[in-house]
Amino acid sequence: MAARIRRNVWKLDRSDATLAWYAQAVAALIRRPIEDPSSWRYLAAVHGTPQGMATPASARGYWDQCQHQSWFFLPWHRGYLASFEATIAKTVKDLGGPADWALPFWDYSESLSTERNARLLPSAFVERTLGDGSPNPLWSRRARAFGGNFELDDTAVSTGALRFTNFTNSRPGVPSGFGGPETGFNPGGGDNGGIESVPHNRIHVKIGGDSGFMSDPSTAALDPIFWLHHANIDRLWEVWRNQGPQFQDPSDERWLTSVVFQMHDGDGRPITFRCADMPTKVLHGYTYEAVPVAQEPELESVEMAVASGARPEFGGESEGPVVLTGPTTKADVVLVPPSGLEAATAQPRHVYLNLENITGAGIPGDYLVYIDVPDDDRPTASFIGVMTTFGLERASDKSLSHGGSGLSQVFEITELASQLKLSEANVSRLKVTFVREGVAKADADAPAELADYAAVQRKPANVTVGKISLFYD
Numbered sequence: 001m002a003a004r005i006r007r008n009v010w011k012l013d014r015s016d017a018t019l020a021w022y023a024q025a026v027a028a029l030i031r032r033p034i035e036d037p038s039s040w041r042y043l044a045a046v047h048g049t050p051q052g053m054a055t056p057a058s059a060r061g062y063w064d065q066c067q068h069q070s071w072f073f074l075p076w077h078r079g080y081l082a083s084f085e086a087t088i089a090k091t092v093k094d095l096g097g098p099a100d101w102a103l104p105f106w107d108y109s110e111s112l113s114t115e116r117n118a119r120l121l122p123s124a125f126v127e128r129t130l131g132d133g134s135p136n137p138l139w140s141r142r143a144r145a146f147g148g149n150f151e152l153d154d155t156a157v158s159t160g161a162l163r164f165t166n167f168t169n170s171r172p173g174v175p176s177g178f179g180g181p182e183t184g185f186n187p188g189g190g191d192n193g194g195i196e197s198v199p200h201n202r203i204h205v206k207i208g209g210d211s212g213f214m215s216d217p218s219t220a221a222l223d224p225i226f227w228l229h230h231a232n233i234d235r236l237w238e239v240w241r242n243q244g245p246q247f248q249d250p251s252d253e254r255w256l257t258s259v260v261f262q263m264h265d266g267d268g269r270p271i272t273f274r275c276a277d278m279p280t281k282v283l284h285g286y287t288y289e290a291v292p293v294a295q296e297p298e299l300e301s302v303e304m305a306v307a308s309g310a311r312p313e314f315g316g317e318s319e320g321p322v323v324l325t326g327p328t329t330k331a332d333v334v335l336v337p338p339s340g341l342e343a344a345t346a347q348p349r350h351v352y353l354n355l356e357n358i359t360g361a362g363i364p365g366d367y368l369v370y371i372d373v374p375d376d377d378r379p380t381a382s383f384i385g386v387m388t389t390f391g392l393e394r395a396s397d398k399s400l401s402h403g404g405s406g407l408s409q410v411f412e413i414t415e416l417a418s419q420l421k422l423s424e425a426n427v428s429r430l431k432v433t434f435v436r437e438g439v440a441k442a443d444a445d446a447p448a449e450l451a452d453y454a455a456v457q458r459k460p461a462n463v464t465v466g467k468i469s470l471f472y473d
């Protein structure tokens with residue numbers, strides 16, 4: 001079989017039928033019963049099931065399998081995309097369409113100078129109805145937006161994660177690389193890999209808003225745009241690997257072979273795969289249109305850490321949990337000067353700010369994080385990054401793998417720490433400011449066949465950062 005080519009959705013010709021066939025296939029899958037592994041509902045349940053939805057015995061080990069905050073995030077979703085694409089492609093063929101249908105990707109990070117629409121939701125997904133007045137199968141329950149403009153700013157579409165030279169990292173206190181931290185089978189909880197945090201998590205919540213499908217892992221895959229978003233994340237993995245010989249997937253057996261994932265192929269037959277199978281079983285069969293190094297939106301460059309060496313040195317922590325209420329919350333980190341550095345002019349090589357045990361419920365949206373020191377004469381605090389909250393409720397669920405210890409996030413702040421003279425003995429406090437970005441209100445209704453998912457009551461949004469800490473190495 002010829003390789004399928006996954007194309008940039010904004011570069012499809014006006015005459016191209018890829019999305020029209022996608023819409024027809026989506027409509028066909030939505031009509032299938034949930035017990036059918038090739039149905040829309042079953043495929044979405046493989047990612048996650050809403051609270052209260054019982055998993056039939058036959059679906060155990062197949063539903064609720066998504067891997068987040070883990071070095072399995074990229075490979076699990078790669079297999080998931082392949083399973084979905086095979087199902088849609090077979091349906092397209094059965095409906096009389098082309099035999100080589102492939103999932104397009106949405107490259108929202110493309111420079112606006114080469115694709116001015118890049119940050120807009122592709123037009124075929126925007127309208128509720130088609131030209132003939134029938135429902136548009138590609139429309140879904142999303143944040144209210146005008147003309148597909150979900151206000152994706154630089155902080156949402158940044159591909160800065162491509163600068164990580166390490167795929168993973170197991171050292172606590174430092175960033176976990178491009179792909180995510182070393183974990184076992186992990187449906188959620190802990191630290192996001194760079195690419196999972198931004199743009200992945202940011203896009204989910206920007207599109208889903210306060211109650212749309214995309215904002216919650218247990219409903220996200222019900223939205224047809226989910227798959228174009230994840231095709232792009234999967235493509236960025238290839239972009240990352242193509243940057244040079246030092247950009248390597250893990251070679252550890254615990255990543256390659258220790259965890260086996262189960263899904264179905266395009267004919268609904270059970271299949272299994274491991275990360276070691278990625279290049280052969282799963283990646284084989286499709287290729288991405290032009291995998292260039294993505295254009296970087298204008299963001300301050302951040303030096304990314306390479307995983308090596310000993311455990312970083314503790315540099316201070318907040319006095320207690322920080323409850324994020326209101327539009328702005330400030331908290332102090334009480335600093336401990338790094339040993340051996342107080343008297344010297346030497347600076348620590350890297351400084352990391354950690355947000356630990358981020359727990360809560362609902363869809364609070366993301367937070368912009370700023371730092372400054374109380375007596376600093378700068379007029380404004382400095383932006384260090386975005387605390388993303390996609391998957392918060394799941395990560396806070398005590399019945400799941402991490403026992404409800406929540407999400408965590410690490411920011412490298414080396415350059416700012418040196419400007420703020422954090423490692424000097426007379427600087428005793430660091431002020432951290434969380435600015436709530438807010439979530440857009442979502443449409444109240446959903447596609448008619450999926451209305452039951454929209455009726456699920458959401459818990460009121462709340463977020464607590466268990467601890468803010470600082471590490472040096």
Ligand SMILES: [Cu+2]
Pocket residue numbers: 200204220230
């Ligand atoms: Cu996702």
